[in-house]
Amino acid sequence: MSNKRVLITGVGGVGVFAAHLVAALPGVDLYLGDIRENFIKHKACCIKDNAMWSNHEKPYPNVTPVVMDLMDVELTTAQLREIKPDVVIHLASLLAAGKIRTSVPLEIAKTIYDANPVGTGLRPWAPGHAVLLVNLMKSLHAAGLEETKVINGSGCDFLHVALKSRGLAPTCGLGDFALGEPALKRIIARKYGVEQSDIRIHLAGHHSLIMPLMFVGTNQNIPYYIDVAVLGRNVTEELDFENDIFPQMIDENTWPAEAGLADQEQTAAHGVAIARAILFDTNEVMNVPAPQGLPGCYPARVNASGVEVIVPEGTSLEEMVKVNEAGNVSEGFKEIREDGTMIATDLTVEIIERTFGIEWKYKAFTPDNALEAFKEINVAFNRFVEDYHANNP
Template sequence: MKRPPGSPGPAPATTRRATDNPLIMLVGMGDLSARVLTMLLGDPATNRVVLAGRDTETIRRRGNLALFAATNLGHHGSVDTVHMDLNDIDATAETLARVRPDIVFMGASLQSWRVITALPPKTFEELDEAQFGPWLPMHLTLNHLLMRAVRASGVPTRVVNAAFPDAVGPVLAKVGLAPEIGVGNVANIVPALTRGAAHLLGEYPADVELRLVAQHYFSHYVPRFGDAGKGAYRLDVRLKGGDTPADVDHPALFAQLDNRLKRLGGIDGQLLTASSAVRVLRGMATDSGVLAHAPAPGGLPGGYPVRVHRDGGSVDLPEGLTLKEAVTLNEDCQRADGIDRIDDDGTVYFAEPEMAVMKRMLGYDCPVMKLADCAGQADELARKYASFAASHR
């Protein structure tokens, strides 16, 4: 059914046929979501998209740009736009109930991880010693609001989170609000490890299959320094169809990522995160069961190999590793990332050494954070970082 010219928003759910592709909503149209949009429109299984954000005119134009580029390449999907302010839970719930997306991709955050990379190099390196854990309020706050709106909407949509899912997922899982799955982080290091392992084994990358269990710290550290640092992990490398793990020297493998397999980072590196997101989104859209890597499947801490299906990802662990062991491993790696533990009510205890860096450099000190206090901590952290950045231009 065609809508009249100028009709706003996506077609009502009641006009969609059962055979239509899933409707994918992208929330937050920054650089990552823009790259994800471009990739989604190139695949008929994922080319029905609605963009949600506060500046509808800007995201409408961005959507049109991606749509026109896809048309140039012979792909004819659809992109619609709706207004969404995550701070207004009731309005967000109403929008979700009206649009009824099958999948929501959460790309919004109060402060992108890459913001601190714009600091002078020496200052960035010093602040980066705090790792990522202390920045959790900037990524948890909007996810908490979105998931409360999803619950209020009554819509059985599945949420895929790109904002620090390794920690956001397990915090929200404690209160029954976890997104179905995350993207990036553990997934971002797997392609380089696959190619590095193939190089050491003298095999084609397509014939090498990895299963990696690791939290964000590991995937952040290894490409920068060529070793695992303090990060606990489990890596299983096999030739496809093989019954036993291949004998791969891990230090030699990791060293390649800071040498022959060194890649661009920063905003350019978002291309890799976008591709990992689309692997998950396509797997969910087609219920394919494809092997992927993803953080926080079902709200678990850290990252895992998963089989992606319609409702998210089911963990597909290396042989001989139990789920309990994998969770413990990721919780150990999480401590290296600056989060000591997450209590059963969602209260987060930050690790003292990493928070000490934040206190010394920014004057920000938050040893313990209750979920209800997350937004307030995000406001304080934003103010103190803004002041710090202004004094270090």
């Protein structure tokens, strides 16, 4: 039997960690897709070298660097036809999120990145995530690889909604609100004196929740759904999330300020856990962002067929979607229309126009004009950073 094939597109802060984890999976060939030829050649060697010591008696991994330019749909289509990946973990983006949060003082950066009402949310930066994701999905379809499972780490909670009606929504996302599950399990395990493995947590919530939870210990009035069982007994009603559990998450934060925004092992691990469940048809239940073209995170069953939302007793799919649609608003999306048009909230528009001194043309954008929308906001941001440092030497 031939090996399964995993392609990682974008070997940056998350992609490097994901690559090492995928290389440890038995019977899986790894392809590293990135525009930086020299970088991925050496990174492939690094992964193989590390595996020699860490993959104890497991097969030595096959790791192939592939110079990929996702701006070139025709070339990418040809490369995908040759690779024939079973799973793509998509992490490439025109947007460097770390640049936004490190180019200016944190208090300023928060106003153009953090969720409403503190800041704009990710809506201004969504076009930077959209461009390469749309190109990847178009290339997979053109290559006849519609059955390839795509786990998207670039703006999944909102972009999948916009791409659903076009038949271009990836299988699911990764990270986002699901990244809160390990911290929640550690806190609840201490409370009940049990092992983390004794706890089952179902989550519905949006990316806009995770940073305030981890950094501030509050949900900032952003809606969420959490259902908890300990040793098979539902204890949800016994837990005071907002006054007890959430404040403890600050001490469980996996993103210490001094580590920088590239400290994203947990994001990579979650994505690879989803990939593993698909590759090995484990049929396990996980918390997964943006399955089935939906906004935000849901409990879902993951197997070789893909990712299917499960609805816990006591709630409904409609209620969980409503929670996540509210999360989209906190992320700066007033509305995502059926045709894929993504419209910014009034607050997000006001902050962007006041901060950058522009009349924001692409306050509404679609997957079709995402590149133009990205160029507009990127030019405005770079000019703002230059002016700030010129005036604050």
